[in-house]
Amino acid sequence: MSGANGVSGQGLSASRQWRGVIEEYRELLDIPEGTPAVTLREGGTPLVHSEWLSGLTGAEVWLKVEGNNPTGSFKDRGMTTAISVALAEGAKAVVCASTGNTSASMAAYAAKAGLTPVVLVPEGKIAAGKMAQAVLHGSQVIQVRGNFDDCLRMAREMAWHYPVSLVNSVNPVRLQGQKTAAFEICDFLGDAPDFHLLPVGNAGNIAAYWLGYTQYAALGRATKRPVMRGFQAEGAAPLVTGEPFPDPETAATAIRIGNPASWKLAEAARDESGGRFAAVSDPQILAAQKELAAHDGVFVEPASAAGVAGLLAELAAGESYRGRTVAITVTGHGLKDIATALEGLTLPDLVVDADVDAAARAAGL
Numbered sequence: 001m002s003g004a005n006g007v008s009g010q011g012l013s014a015s016r017q018w019r020g021v022i023e024e025y026r027e028l029l030d031i032p033e034g035t036p037a038v039t040l041r042e043g044g045t046p047l048v049h050s051e052w053l054s055g056l057t058g059a060e061v062w063l064k065v066e067g068n069n070p071t072g073s074f075k076d077r078g079m080t081t082a083i084s085v086a087l088a089e090g091a092k093a094v095v096c097a098s099t100g101n102t103s104a105s106m107a108a109y110a111a112k113a114g115l116t117p118v119v120l121v122p123e124g125k126i127a128a129g130k131m132a133q134a135v136l137h138g139s140q141v142i143q144v145r146g147n148f149d150d151c152l153r154m155a156r157e158m159a160w161h162y163p164v165s166l167v168n169s170v171n172p173v174r175l176q177g178q179k180t181a182a183f184e185i186c187d188f189l190g191d192a193p194d195f196h197l198l199p200v201g202n203a204g205n206i207a208a209y210w211l212g213y214t215q216y217a218a219l220g221r222a223t224k225r226p227v228m229r230g231f232q233a234e235g236a237a238p239l240v241t242g243e244p245f246p247d248p249e250t251a252a253t254a255i256r257i258g259n260p261a262s263w264k265l266a267e268a269a270r271d272e273s274g275g276r277f278a279a280v281s282d283p284q285i286l287a288a289q290k291e292l293a294a295h296d297g298v299f300v301e302p303a304s305a306a307g308v309a310g311l312l313a314e315l316a317a318g319e320s321y322r323g324r325t326v327a328i329t330v331t332g333h334g335l336k337d338i339a340t341a342l343e344g345l346t347l348p349d350l351v352v353d354a355d356v357d358a359a360a361r362a363a364g365l
């Protein structure tokens with residue numbers, strides 16, 4: 001899951017190493033001047049052309065593969081900025097509420113910075129890979145009898161009453177880092193795409209992309225801004241219905257969020273771009289996850305497939321993207337949640353003697 005992979009993908013020469021999003025885009029980030037970067041060289045992730053989805057749609061469909069970040073999700077872009085600023089401001093400890101990825105990312109960057117990470121998660125709802133990351137990077141992980149929204153309320157209060165800095169995306173410095181994904185897409189394509197599709201949970205990421213696209217258009221580095229389409233899980237779709245979900249539920253645990261903190265910013269991105277929010281069911285999400293792995297070689301966690309599931313659902317409903325350029329963010333790596341990926345699958349049990357002909361026969365060659 002290395003992020004320093006911008007060498008060919010970002011048009012860099014082989015001798016030039018990707019430096020992480022702060023050093024690559026410092027002059028475009030609203031963070032205190034001269035803030036030393038705490039970085040794991042996040043960003044510079046591949047924009048992979050999807051022959052499968054391009055063939056289905058008649059569009060040029062590109063996947064922004066954020067699982068290639070150092071901790072396996074897009075959160076690293078925002079965590080480099082949040083942890084760098086927190087450290088520069090003298091923080092000794094950091095806290096977040098999480099459905100998993102934010103805690104994994106915070107813990108890694110806190111370890112790098114020598115800060116103490118405190119994590120609040122909904123009890124029993126965190127994928128094992130993410131929990132392992134948080135624990136191995138040295139977090140104090142506190143499970144809460146409640147959902148993510150309860151955890152976020154507690155994290156805000158903890159940061160208010162105790163000497164600990166909050167690094168959830170309600171911290172605006174997070175969005176500064178996360179907007180760099182929009183910069184990278186424009187830099188790679190030479191302009192903004194016509195459409196940008198992505199999963200939405202707490203809604204920081206759609207807000208960050210919109211910031212980035214807006215900034216690039218204002219600077220003349222892009223001629224347009226994309227139409228933003230955000231996809232939520234049916235059981236946790238407050239932006240679709242317009243009402244908080246008191247008991248959000250979905251197999252896509254990363255987006256099991258009933259009351260997104262960046263609700264207003266997400267609505268602004270939708271309205272200013274002429275976009276929309278829509279819901280996709282868990283079976284649609286899990287089917288998209290499998291198809292993406294099988295057709296494009298990109299293995300993502302369930303929540304990360306919501307944008308692709310959304311595109312497929314729209315196509316089935318008669319929507320056309322023909323002739324357009326479409327970017328879809330696939331937000332996190334599939335290895336984070338193996339249990340869900342394997343659910344309902346029959347694992348191969350072909351066992352042969354140590355004999356090549358027997359293996360070839362078993363393989364049907």
Ligand SMILES: Cc1ncc(COP(=O)(O)O)c(C=O)c1O
Binds near residue numbers: 099169199254
């Ligand atoms: C893998 C993954 N995808 C998508 C999201 C949604 O991002 P956001 O909360 O910024 O809307 C999250 C976190 O919520 C996530 O962990």
Ligand SMILES: N[C@@H](CCOP(=O)(O)O)C(=O)O
Binds near residue numbers: 075101103255261
């Ligand atoms: N999916 C998120 C939820 C909270 O994230 P944030 O970006 O709003 O801090 C997670 O991974 O915890």
